[in-house]
Amino acid sequence: MTRTVYGPPVQLAVRGVGVGAAGLGLITIALMVVLSVDLAGWLEGTLLVLLALASLVCLVVLVVGVLRVFGRGTRLVLDDDGFVNATGFGVGRRVPWRDVRKVQTDGTIVSVDLSGGRQSLIRTTSIDVEPRTLARELRGRLNQDRGYRPLSGQDELG
Secondary structure (H helix, E strand, O other), X not given: OOOEEEOOOHHHHHHHHHHHHHHHXXXXXXXXXXXXXXXXXXXXXXXXXXXXXHHHHHHHXXXXXXXXXXXXXXXXXXXXXXXXXXXXXXXXXXXXXXHEEEEEEEOOEEEEEEHHXXXXXXXXHHOOOOHHHHHHHHHHHHHHHHOOOOOOOOOOOO
16 A cells, blocks of 8 residues: 545635735735824724734734645545544644554544544545545555455455
8 A cells, every 4th residue: 555645625725825815915905004094092003903913813824825735734644554634633643553443434524433442533624535435445444454355356445
């Protein structure tokens, strides 16, 4: 088997870049308006602080969008030894196939039951793959790791 990396859909990544850039453009226009109008000191200060916070949010959205376009951030990596799930909150941990007990799908989430009563939830809305297709691939890799072969004698994955 080979290494497979599932990342965010390109449309989602480009949308983040567009929203962040448009937001920064609007904030720049609002900043020029606030600076050109003669306002009371406290009002101008308050508006400048609000614009600074809004520009920080737009900058974060823009940077995350650019990182996603270049394949960083949210992703799922499958290889011969195990998988890394970074589709949810927190940093993805490597899970070896020997710790996987069961793979099931329900809607947009693929649930992987692990040893010790743990669970890894793969959110397929944040990566570019259908839940049933992903569950089928995970089961195939798990079966291959266990040494199971299909009864028909044909390899299910290739």
